[in-house]
Amino acid sequence: MSHALSEEAIKILNAIAGILLRCFIFTVVALLFVWIMVLIMGDSFYAIHSMFFDIPRKNYDQFLLYSLTFMKVVNVLFFLFPFLAIKHFLRGK
Numbered sequence: 046m047s048h049a050l051s052e053e054a055i056k057i058l059n060a061i062a063g064i065l066l067r068c069f070i071f072t073v074v075a076l077l078f079v080w081i082m083v084l085i086m087g088d089s090f091y092a093i094h095s096m097f098f099d100i101p102r103k104n105y106d107q108f109l110l111y112s113l114t115f116m117k118v119v120n121v122l123f124f125l126f127p128f129l130a131i132k133h134f135l136r137g138k
Contacts, residue, residue, distance in 0.1 A: 050138055062131040069124035076116055083109065 050058075083090060091105055100108075 055135065055138070058131050058135055062128050062135075065124050065128040065131070069120060069128060072116065072120040072124065076113060076120070079113065 091102060094100065094105060
């Protein structure tokens with residue numbers, strides 16, 4: 046039971062896919078920027094955060110790792126997978 050999509054619906058789905066792709070790319074660039082800044086200024090970042098929070102270096106590193114990992118997973122789940130699903134759906138139409 047296949048329904049034909051109107052040209053307007055296809056344009057809307059393509060627009061949504063474009064937005065999702067841009068969000069995915071923007072998030073990847075932001076994660077790379079944070080990672081590069083941590084590599085360059087890792088001790089400075091820890092010094093700044095340790096002034097506000099009494100946190101051991103090991104816990105700070107774990108929090109940073111978990112935060113970046115969480116953002117990667119969220120990025121793939123909410124931006125990449127829906128983009129691929131829309132493109133796969135449109136390719137079948």
